[in-house]
Amino acid sequence: MKIFKGNIVHTPTKDTFEIFENQYIFVSEDGLVQEIRKELPQGMEQEVIDYTDKLLIPAYTDLHLHPFQYPLIGNGYDRELLEWCYRYCAPAEMLSAEEATERKVCQAVIHDLWKYGSLHSVHFPTVSEHNVDTLMQMLDESGMFAYVGKSQDDLALFAENADETTEESMQAALRLAGKYKDSRRVRYIFTVGWSLDASDDLMRQIHDAALMYQAPFQAHLDENRTEIKWILERHPECRNYAETYEKCGVFGKEVKTVMEHCIHTTEEEIAMMRDNGVYVAHCIHSNLDIMSGIMQLRRYIDEGIRVGIGSDISAGHTLNLTDCMRAAVQASKMLAVRTGKLPVSMEEVFYLATKGGGSFFGKVGSFEPGYQFDALVIDDSSLSLPIQYTIKERMERYLYCGDDRQIIARYVLGEEIREPAYIA
Amino acid sequence: MKIFKGNIVHTPTKDTFEIFENQYIFVSEDGLVQEIRKELPQGMEQEVIDYTDKLLIPAYTDLHLHPFQYPLIGNGYDRELLEWCYRYCAPAEMLSAEEATERKVCQAVIHDLWKYGSLHSVHFPTVSEHNVDTLMQMLDESGMFAYVGKSQDDLALFAENADETTEESMQAALRLAGKYKDSRRVRYIFTVGWSLDASDDLMRQIHDAALMYQAPFQAHLDENRTEIKWILERHPECRNYAETYEKCGVFGKEVKTVMEHCIHTTEEEIAMMRDNGVYVAHCIHSNLDIMSGIMQLRRYIDEGIRVGIGSDISAGHTLNLTDCMRAAVQASKMLAVRTGKLPVSMEEVFYLATKGGGSFFGKVGSFEPGYQFDALVIDDSSLSLPIQYTIKERMERYLYCGDDRQIIARYVLGEEIREPAYIA
Numbered sequence: 001m002k003i004f005k006g007n008i009v010h011t012p013t014k015d016t017f018e019i020f021e022n023q024y025i026f027v028s029e030d031g032l033v034q035e036i037r038k039e040l041p042q043g044m045e046q047e048v049i050d051y052t053d054k055l056l057i058p059a060y061t062d063l064h065l066h067p068f069q070y071p072l073i074g075n076g077y078d079r080e081l082l083e084w085c086y087r088y089c090a091p092a093e094m095l096s097a098e099e100a101t102e103r104k105v106c107q108a109v110i111h112d113l114w115k116y117g118s119l120h121s122v123h124f125p126t127v128s129e130h131n132v133d134t135l136m137q138m139l140d141e142s143g144m145f146a147y148v149g150k151s152q153d154d155l156a157l158f159a160e161n162a163d164e165t166t167e168e169s170m171q172a173a174l175r176l177a178g179k180y181k182d183s184r185r186v187r188y189i190f191t192v193g194w195s196l197d198a199s200d201d202l203m204r205q206i207h208d209a210a211l212m213y214q215a216p217f218q219a220h221l222d223e224n225r226t227e228i229k230w231i232l233e234r235h236p237e238c239r240n241y242a243e244t245y246e247k248c249g250v251f252g253k254e255v256k257t258v259m260e261h262c263i264h265t266t267e268e269e270i271a272m273m274r275d276n277g278v279y280v281a282h283c284i285h286s287n288l289d290i291m292s293g294i295m296q297l298r299r300y301i302d303e304g305i306r307v308g309i310g311s312d313i314s315a316g317h318t319l320n321l322t323d324c325m326r327a328a329v330q331a332s333k334m335l336a337v338r339t340g341k342l343p344v345s346m347e348e349v350f351y352l353a354t355k356g357g358g359s360f361f362g363k364v365g366s367f368e369p370g371y372q373f374d375a376l377v378i379d380d381s382s383l384s385l386p387i388q389y390t391i392k393e394r395m396e397r398y399l400y401c402g403d404d405r406q407i408i409a410r411y412v413l414g415e416e417i418r419e420p421a422y423i424a
Numbered sequence: 425m426k427i428f429k430g431n432i433v434h435t436p437t438k439d440t441f442e443i444f445e446n447q448y449i450f451v452s453e454d455g456l457v458q459e460i461r462k463e464l465p466q467g468m469e470q471e472v473i474d475y476t477d478k479l480l481i482p483a484y485t486d487l488h489l490h491p492f493q494y495p496l497i498g499n500g501y502d503r504e505l506l507e508w509c510y511r512y513c514a515p516a517e518m519l520s521a522e523e524a525t526e527r528k529v530c531q532a533v534i535h536d537l538w539k540y541g542s543l544h545s546v547h548f549p550t551v552s553e554h555n556v557d558t559l560m561q562m563l564d565e566s567g568m569f570a571y572v573g574k575s576q577d578d579l580a581l582f583a584e585n586a587d588e589t590t591e592e593s594m595q596a597a598l599r600l601a602g603k604y605k606d607s608r609r610v611r612y613i614f615t616v617g618w619s620l621d622a623s624d625d626l627m628r629q630i631h632d633a634a635l636m637y638q639a640p641f642q643a644h645l646d647e648n649r650t651e652i653k654w655i656l657e658r659h660p661e662c663r664n665y666a667e668t669y670e671k672c673g674v675f676g677k678e679v680k681t682v683m684e685h686c687i688h689t690t691e692e693e694i695a696m697m698r699d700n701g702v703y704v705a706h707c708i709h710s711n712l713d714i715m716s717g718i719m720q721l722r723r724y725i726d727e728g729i730r731v732g733i734g735s736d737i738s739a740g741h742t743l744n745l746t747d748c749m750r751a752a753v754q755a756s757k758m759l760a761v762r763t764g765k766l767p768v769s770m771e772e773v774f775y776l777a778t779k780g781g782g783s784f785f786g787k788v789g790s791f792e793p794g795y796q797f798d799a800l801v802i803d804d805s806s807l808s809l810p811i812q813y814t815i816k817e818r819m820e821r822y823l824y825c826g827d828d829r830q831i832i833a834r835y836v837l838g839e840e841i842r843e844p845a846y847i848a
Contacts, residue, residue, distance in 0.1 A: 073824065073825050385529060387495045
């Protein structure tokens with residue numbers, strides 16, 4: 001058992017920070033939270049890992065990122081999604097994913113996920129089995145939790161490199177799913193870019209395989225208006241974009257599914273997302289940078305839809321999840337100015353970045369009993385100025401004004417995660 | 425004379441980065457740019473200050489900030505302007521401005537302006553002559569350029585501490601303006617919060633004093649809809665908010681004026697701003713954080729209105745001007761999604777943060793001949809990943825993905841500015 005002491009802050013429910021000022025959190029041998037106590041039991045001689053006066057918060061979950069696009073962050077944002085994707089990003093991502101650079105890019109991504117405290121992440125690499133396998137091995141060595149999936153692409157309407165048949169695509173995916181099926185931390189997620197990349201036959205096979213391996217599924221949904229037009233032209237049998245996935249069995253229900261973006265959703269799609277228990281990865285920086293629009297975060301939360309935060313590099317410009325959190329609050333305020341409805345609060349977005357997205361991994365993102373003790377230690381003394389702050393104000397200041405420099409330690413299942421190598 | 429070598433990047437016009445790859449910039453004894461040359465003249469033995477492969481860019485101008493609100497950044501953003509101001513910010517700012525903490529707060533602000541490369545700044549402190557004088561002295565010691573003004577407040581409708589008469593207010597302002605009238609770097613700017621704080625009589629006296637001291641004027645304009653309602657109720661003689669300043673002679677023309685925010689402007693006000701040569705401080709993080717709305721930046725630029733970028737701490741959460749720049753581009757994209765008009769580009773916003781706002785100080789914010797050599801040296805090697813980048817792509821990556829850690833040297837008038845002390 002381990003005992004940590006500090007200002008413990010989490011969001012077991014979405015509306016407020018629950019704060020335990022300089023209290024003790026007990027963590028079992030297998031890394032799960034047992035309880036939070038005001039005092040140590042009398043006579044207890046157990047050593048305490050002492051973070052008195054520091055903030056102790058749940059680690060973040062980055063619910064959507066394209067690792068091999070990492071070298072492209074910051075570039076190409078004068079284009080919208082489709083042109084950005086096919087003229088700029090796809091060719092550059094191919095170069096970044098070549099064997100000569102593959103490991104360096106993976107190292108940079110893993111290092112920076114660690115740096116920013118995103119100790120759980122959901123990766124959307126390329127069609128290359130080699131890329132995916134390399135990344136999964138390296139993530140596994142890091143000690144962090146991740147889902148990684150090979151992009152399956154038997155239609156290859158646009159991406160010239162993606163010339164796999166349905167059978168080749170499934171064989172590669174099944175090899176990866178099989179190889180990592182007993183891995184605890186790094187697991188396989190079936191992955192399709194969008195329903196223009198994958199045939200219905202392929203997606204139905206993915207449904208069956210996902211059930212067999214108890215693996216989840218990820219794809220993009222309703223990111224950009226032109227994208228939606230293309231999808232519906234190709235799928236005249238579907239009333240909406242979501243149905244192109246649902247009719248193949250890869251839209252929640254028995255297959256745990258995360259859909260990225262979900263900006264231009266119809267009423268029917270919102271109901272489907274809610275009823276099917278689909279997760280939404282809210283990737284606000286990406287949605288702003290390549291001008292996709294602003295997702296109705298307030299509405300989704302109120303509807304009880306499961307939402308987490310994604311950095312979506314490189315359409316988003318940073319892996320820094322606190323930066324994504326403040327942008328999510330700001331964007332919600334901009335919708336609120338226009339609609340007169342309430343914006344989301346920083347507490348709510350912190351909930352999404354911890355327990356909300358974390359639940360995709362299980363009991364993750366909270367310090368309630370039974371949850372994984374995956375935590376960040378925040379030394380915010382560099383942010384303090386000569387006035388008095390409450391713990392809540394310190395949390396706000398860290399989330400609004402801090403960066404990776406305040407994170408002084410990172411824990412997964414009660415074990416400190418050391419800094420991964422940066423460049424091979 | 426000094427010669428600097430590096431990848432020189434600036435925006436003499438707003439639409440593109442002008443780039444001189446590893447070239448030489450010649451700076452005169454008095455710190456002004458003479459010329460940029462591809463090669464050194466043959467036989468020249470002058471020592472070169474060598475920043476080969478680094479980026480050499482103009483330093484930033486922060487056109488609006490409230491220094492004594494610095495301890496409050498990140499807090500109180502669940503409120504809109506008026507409630508935020510009177511219930512949260514004003515009382516906290518008073519505490520921060522007390523003599524016990526005054527110098528520490530000034531030091532933190534000056535340090536962080538330096539840190540983020542905002543070597544020119546326009547300050548909006550409190551009503552206290554002592555605060556203003558302290559800040560001006562400390563800024564002067566820093567070697568950076570600044571305008572600072574005492575908030576004049578003879579109406580004191582809301583702020584209980586601001587109980588000065590018109591005469592007391594002018595006497596204090598004139599003492600400060602007189603004391604710093606021969607200062608080159610730190611100068612006085614006449615300052616009114618809004619036209620509910622200052623009587624017409626006071627603003628007319630300010631007009632006369634501004635002419636006498638050749639000093640500029642600053643105030644807030646059209647930040648929040650309720651604010652505008654209050655203003656127009658109190659000034660039934662005026663067609664719009666801008667007129668409450670203009671009728672007293674403090675809205676551009678002969679008095680150089682910067683108006684902060686300018687979000688909910690009418691067509692008449694936009695024409696007045698343009699025709700009177702009024703500067704606009706675009707404070708996007710503030711406008712997002714306390715839900716004021718999004719200024720029509722694209723329109724103002726196209727109308728030829730003079731715009732610079734302001735951090736507006738603490739309604740804005742950071743003094744980091746590159747962070748403000750990317751938020752300005754993102755917010756413009758959000759307006760563009762809605763209106764179908766073009767968003768602003770990062771080049772344009774960089775222009776505003778350098779030459780646009782810099783012109784409030786004179787020939788500042790560009791490396792054209794005759795401009796002050798006020799520069800930042802950017803070592804962006806920590807941002808590079810194993811693909812090839814053009815200089816333009818490196819600039820974009822620094823602006824989108826960098827922070828203060830890439831700024832390795834800062835120059836004002838050709839002299840390196842050393843790191844100011846942080847805590848007294």
